Amino acid sequence: MVQIPSDQIKSKEILDWKGLHLFHFRGSSCSQKLRIYLNLKGISWTPHSINLASGKNYSEWFLGINPKGLVPVLVDDGHVEIESNDILEYLEKKFPENSLSSSTSNSDIKSLLKEEDDLHEDIRNIAYRYMFGGLGTKQLKKLKEYEEYKSTNQELDQLKMKEVEFYKNFGRYGITDTAVKNSLYKFSECYERYESLLKHQKFFTGNDLSLVDIAWFIYTYRLFISGFPFDDKFPLVSQWFQKLYSQKEFFNEVNDPLLFKLIRLYARISNNLSGKSIKKILDN
Template identity: 70%
Template sequence: MVQILSDQIKTKEILDWKGLHLFNFRTSSCSQKLRIYLNLKNIKWTSHSINLATGKNYSEWFLGINPKGLVPVLVDNGHVEIESNDILMYLENKFPENPLTEKADIIQIQSLLKEEDDLHEDIRNIAYRYMFGGLGQKDPKSLKQFENYKSSNQEFDEHKQKEVKFYKSYRAEGITNNAVRNSLNKFCICFDKYESALVSQKNLTGDNLSLVDLAWFIYTYRLYVSGFPFKAMYPRISKWFHGLYSQKEFYKEVNDPIVLKLIRFYARMTTNFNGKSIKSLLSA
């Protein structure tokens, strides 16, 4: 995963912050994953909200911390991590009590987390279309600000170009049926695997809860709200999910304020999906 070095950080003031700080946003899936982790481990931290809806992540100040314009970002006494799964591994090392990674399984856990991270654009396709009903467009002015930002790293620039292209296409044509179908296929491959695993174990990588459960809890939540038929297709995953959802450490991070739910509901009702629900695209 991409590491950011202290000398690549232009917003220098954060390097002097003491203690554990997290840049995050209420409705960001990767931020939710981390906040659940922090709840479960009872870790004290300071929150810095970066409003993705108003483009605060594309401000010069924030791009000077993470040139990718993404949350979450962890700052721990001058040490900065910019990838959610790297942050989880970093915190597991720092707070080893009540582990969410069994030592023997660490390589497997890392590879499953990579698999989950590789599906980030796919969960965005589903959520933007079905959960947010077409909301989440970027204001062209702040997107331009991001496009014009010069970072010192080619990988960051390539990522930026991909993001800008995605948001321009999202504005022009939304998320297409084909994109949804492709993304759903990828999720089904993973859910097939986990549904089988749950025959003989309580959680996704064994009986104990692991980082992989946290990661997939968030995706499952988004797919659930989007109308994915878990109960009919993946009954064990459905049961596993509801078991976690009933715990306040999980529930309180994903359950959005009623106003937000109403805004999304209205957006979904007024968006034209050409009759293509998730169920119909799954069987297409």
């Protein structure tokens, strides 16, 4: 787990906060994952919205909490966790009632969550091409301030540079066709395995909903609204997704405002007209 020791937190006031606090953003996939989990478990928490679109995550105050400049961040009575899957596992240990991990061994859960986490850049490739309609470029001034910020944690500073490089490359080249194609193939390989498993069980790890289902729901939602042909290629995965999507605990966290839906529509139409729909890429 990625816990930031209290002596490395520069924005010291959060160390005195009592109870469960979550820094998040409405449209952040990892934030959505955490909010769904909190909904399902009925856990009380205090929200702190960090607007990624306006660059609030690059402020010195927020970087003083998480030098990577990413959400979500959990603060539990001054204890700070910064990675979404680590936060899920942390909360599952703290709140074992109505378990979302009991049907699978801890090592299997960790392995499957790591597989999901390793695809984070791939879902970002899809989202930036098919959901954001060309939006997402960072202001150069804020990106430079983010790049030059130094914390007392060298490891996190190095991980931050991966984010910097992504946004620099996105600003120069956008998301290339090759990157999209490679990402889609990675997802297809995983879904092929889960399609096979769903022939014999209700959820991805068995007959009970688990942390792995929650994590993969977010990816599946983003691919679904981007035009991934689940009904044709993975019908059992499609049924699994629709069952979860119909539940308010899931739906309410991913149901975007009308403006975002219009941006997505524009992005999909543009890609379809240029012959670069997801279905077209997968069929080639």
